[in-house]
Amino acid sequence: MAFTVGILGGGQLARMLALAGAPLGLRFLVMDSVADACAGQVAPLLQADYRDQAALEEFAARVDVATFDFENVPAASAEWLAARVPVYPNPRALAVSQDRLEEKNLFRKLGLATPDFAVVDSLQDLERAVADIGLPAILKTRRLGYDGKGQFRLREAGDVEAAWAELGGVALILERFVAFERELSVLGVRSSTGQFASYPLVENWHASGILSASLAPAAVSAGLAEAALEAARTLAAALDYVGVFALELFLVEGRLMANEMAPRVHNSGHWTIEGADTSQFENHLRAVLGAPLGSTAPRGKSAMLNWVGHLPARDVALGEPAAHWHDYGKSPRAGRKVGHLTLCADSETLLAEALLRTGAALDRADQVASVIAVLGTTH
Ligand SMILES: Nc1ncnc2c1ncn2[C@@H]1O[C@H](COP(=O)(O)OP(=O)(O)O)[C@@H](O)[C@H]1O
Ligand SMILES: [Mg+2]
Numbered sequence: 001m002a003f004t005v006g007i008l009g010g011g012q013l014a015r016m017l018a019l020a021g022a023p024l025g026l027r028f029l030v031m032d033s034v035a036d037a038c039a040g041q042v043a044p045l046l047q048a049d050y051r052d053q054a055a056l057e058e059f060a061a062r063v064d065v066a067t068f069d070f071e072n073v074p075a076a077s078a079e080w081l082a083a084r085v086p087v088y089p090n091p092r093a094l095a096v097s098q099d100r101l102e103e104k105n106l107f108r109k110l111g112l113a114t115p116d117f118a119v120v121d122s123l124q125d126l127e128r129a130v131a132d133i134g135l136p137a138i139l140k141t142r143r144l145g146y147d148g149k150g151q152f153r154l155r156e157a158g159d160v161e162a163a164w165a166e167l168g169g170v171a172l173i174l175e176r177f178v179a180f181e182r183e184l185s186v187l188g189v190r191s192s193t194g195q196f197a198s199y200p201l202v203e204n205w206h207a208s209g210i211l212s213a214s215l216a217p218a219a220v221s222a223g224l225a226e227a228a229l230e231a232a233r234t235l236a237a238a239l240d241y242v243g244v245f246a247l248e249l250f251l252v253e254g255r256l257m258a259n260e261m262a263p264r265v266h267n268s269g270h271w272t273i274e275g276a277d278t279s280q281f282e283n284h285l286r287a288v289l290g291a292p293l294g295s296t297a298p299r300g301k302s303a304m305l306n307w308v309g310h311l312p313a314r315d316v317a318l319g320e321p322a323a324h325w326h327d328y329g330k331s332p333r334a335g336r337k338v339g340h341l342t343l344c345a346d347s348e349t350l351l352a353e354a355l356l357r358t359g360a361a362l363d364r365a366d367q368v369a370s371v372i373a374v375l376g377t378t379h
Contacts, residue, residue: 002027005285006063006085008078009070010037010045012328012337013265016273017069018043020281024289029062030069031055038329039069050077060084067243067288071097071263072144088192088242088288089263096239097263100142100173107258110234114258115250120172123164129174130160136177139163141170147335148209153177178257180250184218185268187280188232189244189296191287196236198229199276199296202268204248205370207308210335211267213371214304216275219348220251227256235261244269244284267306271342274324275302300344301351303371305364307339312362317341319361322354348375 003026007014010032018028019042028043035047046062048055050073059066059081066087071094078091096102104114118129120139130137135157141150152163154174183206187199200217201224217225232247246266248259269280278286278294286293310332317323324342332338343358345351352375359368 003065003289004029004063005288006031006059006066007039007043008050008066008068008073010034010039011069012038012330014039014069015042015328016270016279016281016326017067017265017284020273020279021285024282024285024291026285029059031059036331041329050074056080065288067284068094068264086192086288089245090240090242093239093241094263097245097261098143100140100145100260101171103260104173104258106235106238110231110238112231112235112258113255115178116176118174120174123160123168126160126164126168126172126174130154130157133174133176135159138175138177139167140173140175141167142173143171147211147337148206151209178250178252180252180257181254182218182220182251183259184220184224184228184249184251184256185214185266186228186232186247186249187244187266187269187272188229188236188241188247189280189283189287189293190236190241191293192242192290195287195293196233197283197293197296198232199269199272199280200298201225201228202271203374204268207367208335210308210337211306212308212367213306214268214271215371215374216271216302216304217298219374219377224251224256231256231258243287244280267337267340268304270326270340271302271304271344272296273326274342275299275344300346301348301375302345303343303351303355303368305341305343305358305367306337307341308337309334311339312364316361317358320354320358322350323358351375 007030010030030039031046033049075095120126139152183204185202190196202216203218205213244265246262250257265280273279277297322343327339330338343354355368359365
């Protein structure tokens, strides 16, 4: 019988996992509550809620191992499954990364700096936290936030009431807004045999809280790259983590601060499909299988541009020889990630030229500008 990987969540990450797993001889079963989940176009889909007991039983019976494209699968469902099939990453790692407070407490325990933060469960807590931490600050829901959702930025004391009106009622955390110089991420991968590897540091740019562009390898000093790798290795070991994960970092006054971790393959690793020896998707599967990990070495320089809301003209983009197109098969919707493009080049100069051409051809000059600006510099 063919080996079947079950994936909880059927979005573009599950879709790219299934595409990467086919050459390894793997079969997939994707579970998602949405009938037109885009991974369903490339793998069998079990349409059900993650709490549906009968569906979980069917899922467990049909898969040899389970993993996630979505970290907010209820902890109880992940634990129920883990009692029946291997589940990677393990439910505890999932639970820690589902809660911004637990996540930040773990970072600090491991010696990773974070922005100052305070727990907020009431309006009084929020007032006290603002007084302690200072402004500007960001109020975030502890759970279920993504792509900048579940966040309120406070600039002045008068914003407290509005922030509470918008987010109050669930468990919250207030964070000091750090004036970072760069946003970076490191993708780590640890296999069920304990083997660890990490990809080169990536620099990321967000627009409206959503990833807009990534550059890999980031133009940072060797010392920073080493510090990020060590942070990822420490975190993976502490969580007995299996699979790929991303650690999002801020560079503040030359030092790294941890923002959050994602317990799964990550948007800032999409460049690895064409830009690294082994993609994050293939390495996630290798890790879950306990197979040897593939080389994470970059092939030249890569830039990834996210398509949010709707896709630009595909055939115009394909006119660029350095371009690799990814259409997730999703219908257009404001704020939704519907695809991405990766440009690969042998040098920063050639990458900058490809970015300039692509930005002009697709009318995305703004999106490519920040990436072009850092090419040829080292921070
Ligand atoms: N403490 C902070 N200081 C400055 N910018 C922040 C802070 N927290 C978040 N941001 C900005 O908002 C973006 C989204 O926040 P993040 O905590 O990563 O949530 P999400 O789960 O939505 O990715 C970050 O990538 C960063 O650009
Ligand atoms: Mg984030």
